Amino acid sequence: MNPSAQLRPALDAIAQAVDTRLDRLLPVPDDPRARLVEAMRYASMAGGKRMRPLLCVAAGDLFEVDKERSLRVAVAAECVHVYSLVHDDLPCMDDDDQRRGKPTTHIEFDEATAVLAGDALQALAYEVLAHPATHDLAEVRAELCLQLAKASGTDGMAGGQMMDLAAEDGGFDLPMTTRLQQLKTGALIGFSVEAGAIMGSAGASERTQLRGYAHDLGLAFQIADDLLDIEGDEDKAGKALGKDEAAGKATFVSLMGVERARSQAQMLIDQAIDHLHGFGSEADLLRAVARFAISRDR
Amino acid sequence: MNPSAQLRPALDAIAQAVDTRLDRLLPVPDDPRARLVEAMRYASMAGGKRMRPLLCVAAGDLFEVDKERSLRVAVAAECVHVYSLVHDDLPCMDDDDQRRGKPTTHIEFDEATAVLAGDALQALAYEVLAHPATHDLAEVRAELCLQLAKASGTDGMAGGQMMDLAAEDGGFDLPMTTRLQQLKTGALIGFSVEAGAIMGSAGASERTQLRGYAHDLGLAFQIADDLLDIEGDEDKAGKALGKDEAAGKATFVSLMGVERARSQAQMLIDQAIDHLHGFGSEADLLRAVARFAISRDR
Secondary structure, three states: OOHHHHHHHHHHHHHHHHHHHHHHHOOOOOOOOHHHHHHHHHHHOOOOOOHHHHHHHHHHHHOOOOHHHHHHHHHHHHHHHHHHHHHHOOOOOOOOOEEOOEEOHHHHOOHHHHHHHHHHHHHHHHHHHHOHHHOOOHHHHHHHHHHHHHHHOOOOHHHHHHHHHHHOOOOOOHHHHHHHHHHHHHHHHHHHHHHHHHHOOOOHHHHHHHHHHHHHHHHHHHHHHHHHHHHOOHHHHOOOOOHHHHOOOOOHHHHHOHHHHHHHHHHHHHHHHHOOOOOOHHHHHHHHHHHHHOOOOO | OOHHHHHHHHHHHHHHHHHHHHHHHOOOOOOOOHHHHHHHHHHHOOOOOOHHHHHHHHHHHHOOOOHHHHHHHHHHHHHHHHHHHHHHOOOOOOOOOEEOOEEOHHHHOOHHHHHHHHHHHHHHHHHHHHOHHHOOOHHHHHHHHHHHHHHHOOOOHHHHHHHHHHHOOOOOOHHHHHHHHHHHHHHHHHHHHHHHHHHOOOOHHHHHHHHHHHHHHHHHHHHHHHHHHHHOOHHHHOOOOOHHHHHOOOOHHHHHOHHHHHHHHHHHHHHHHHOOOOOOHHHHHHHHHHHHHOOOOO
16 A cells, blocks of 8 residues: 555544634625635635654654544645745746645735735734643644744744745755755644644654754655645646746756665655654554655646 | 823833843844844834733733743744834835834835745744743743734734725715724734733733723824824924825714813723722733823823
């Protein structure tokens, strides 16, 4: 059985659980703000692989964190991920018309609404995390807010996206590309995994192991993305492919070649799984996610 | 002495204190993220009235909150205010070229950098609030994050900006315009004042009084803004004026006329100050801010 099929039920369950909670968090008001909330719903619901939510819940499971609480963190991580996609797709950024097989938010609505929907999704993430329903220890809620903010600011996602824009001018070597991706996608993947440890009041060594897992997973995930960008099927991906190559932007594949990129991704996944050696079968879902990261077709 | 002159030393001191802290929080990295951080510094430092920071510190003073801690909350509130200005000035939103007497961020840098700078300033606000240096009680840090998120999401600033965009299509009456402004500017002003009560573990009745003060102040502040928009001096304002009128957008002045708007603002300020009757001279700074809100020239 391929990893994708093995993981499918878990991914489907998490997708439905996240959608249900987003639906509850985003009631459409009966005034002109309806357009804003509808754009947030359009961007965030019914689509996406829900990789980050799955990581939040799978990592929480390691420490027997209450599922409803893990799902709140999962929703917060996904809100930040989705806001970054909405803003990255804008004409002034990557200028993409398609995402997850649908028109992007600024195409379906308009640019101003897309900017605001992204902004409000970012705020929603903290509203969810900081709320007492997320954890009875305020220390945990504050720590989650702090780590999410670090993962998405200048030393995380936003910083990585700035480097990505600069990468279009060329000259990025492998260390710089690695750094870019660690910030742009790795930091939020790292938050998703580490959040489980924070919620479960895990010890320092367990936290270090999970950080190692997330680090290797994040890079492997990005290498797989770069491979899909040149070898993938646009219909399955639900977005335009081959854009990096056309823009002359350095990617792991352009820097290492297809074969070395593929073996590097596999090595990183082996390494990621190796970081989990201290855990038993309760970490099988995290192991399956790692295998899925490099075998997916979208 | 007019209120502006009375308040000047306090405003100057807070402006300098906020700039010093932003300077420390935003070191320019030695990689392509430099452009992002420079845009964040450009947008946030050396400019603006610093009304929200002053409210944070003045409200904190009521409860003898440590100044350094109040200033962290002040910086967070200002980061959210500045991010909203950067995004509101974008071509797809209000399309403004001038702000605080300087080119707007997307003009000085570019649109993509402006979008990211706003996004990263929002993240920075939560990074600052959730950090242990802001308060030794995690309960307080989590509550500050929660209230800031509420004040800036769909039921706050972002919701208000969405209504503002819809207002260009006309048909907004006085209740709808009041609601718009309560969300767009009132919510963050409310956070700035209430944060002092949260930091100082104030009782429910003190919190209610401050909420009443902030509510009236916020509306009066906005009416004063609308008056400045038609009567002010562009050089002093540092931005284009008369845009609402030209766009046919309903404002307090277009709906009430200049005279009624002026007397309404004065009544709201009297009412705001009245909410402070339970406090002694320690609330004089908040009283001065209220008087300043409707007597300023920018």
